[in-house]
Amino acid sequence: MAIVTGSCRFGLWHVHVTWQDDLVYRVRFARDGIDGPVPEEILRYCAGRPADLASLRSIATEGESTNARIYRTVRAVPCGGTVTYGEVARVVGTAPRAVGAAMARNPTPIVVPCHRVVAKTGMGGFSPDVAIKEALLAMERRGNVCTPEKRGVNR
DNA sequence: CCGAATGGTACTC
DNA sequence: GAGTACCATTCGG
Numbered sequence: 001m002a003i004v005t006g007s008c009r010f011g012l013w014h015v016h017v018t019w020q021d022d023l024v025y026r027v028r029f030a031r032d033g034i035d036g037p038v039p040e041e042i043l044r045y046c047a048g049r050p051a052d053l054a055s056l057r058s059i060a061t062e063g064e065s066t067n068a069r070i071y072r073t074v075r076a077v078p079c080g081g082t083v084t085y086g087e088v089a090r091v092v093g094t095a096p097r098a099v100g101a102a103m104a105r106n107p108t109p110i111v112v113p114c115h116r117v118v119a120k121t122g123m124g125g126f127s128p129d130v131a132i133k134e135a136l137l138a139m140e141r142r143g144n145v146c147t148p149e150k151r152g153v154n155r
Numbered sequence: 156c157c158g159a160a161t162g163g164t165a166c167t168c
Numbered sequence: 169g170a171g172t173a174c175c176a177t178t179c180g181g
Contacts, residue, residue, distance in 0.1 A: 098175090119176075124176050
């Protein structure tokens with residue numbers, strides 16, 4: 001299986017994904033869509049249906065670089081929850097600003113849920129548009145997309 | 156509220 | 169490779 005690229009819709013945006021099997025190389029938001037396949041879990045997530053993003057791997061979390069540790073820490077944040085840049089920094093042993101910079105250059109948003117990392121004083125940023133971050137968080141707070149396993153107890 | 160400290164990365168020579 | 173300019177922060181004065 002070769003590396004492929006495709007896109008799916010999320011609200012007003014299109015999510016472009018470059019991937020192979022369960023390994024995601026690149027995710028980016030764009031205004032236009034392209035033809036091609038997208039991992040099943042990302043399709044479900046973008047559609048607001050239950051999705052298990054943890055079953056996907058990201059190249060961003062490979063290796064022992066500081067950034068890889070930052071991305072792994074962010075990936076551990078539960079669906080619907082948030083942490084601050086400073087909290088992530090303290091876990092990894094780096095500076096809050098380094099976390100912000102790592103998020104800004106996150107090669108695989110969604111798979112590495114960088115939208116769950118917020119500033120201590122407010123929302124923080126997101127590229128290309130902070131509205132995407134707000135929409136993702138709002139969607140997760142609704143609870144429909146969050147992985148089923150931990151939700152069974154609640155209802 | 157303004158300004159400095161802070162760790163890393165991308166980009167230039 | 170070294171040097172430098174960014175960066176989606178934070179905390180103190």
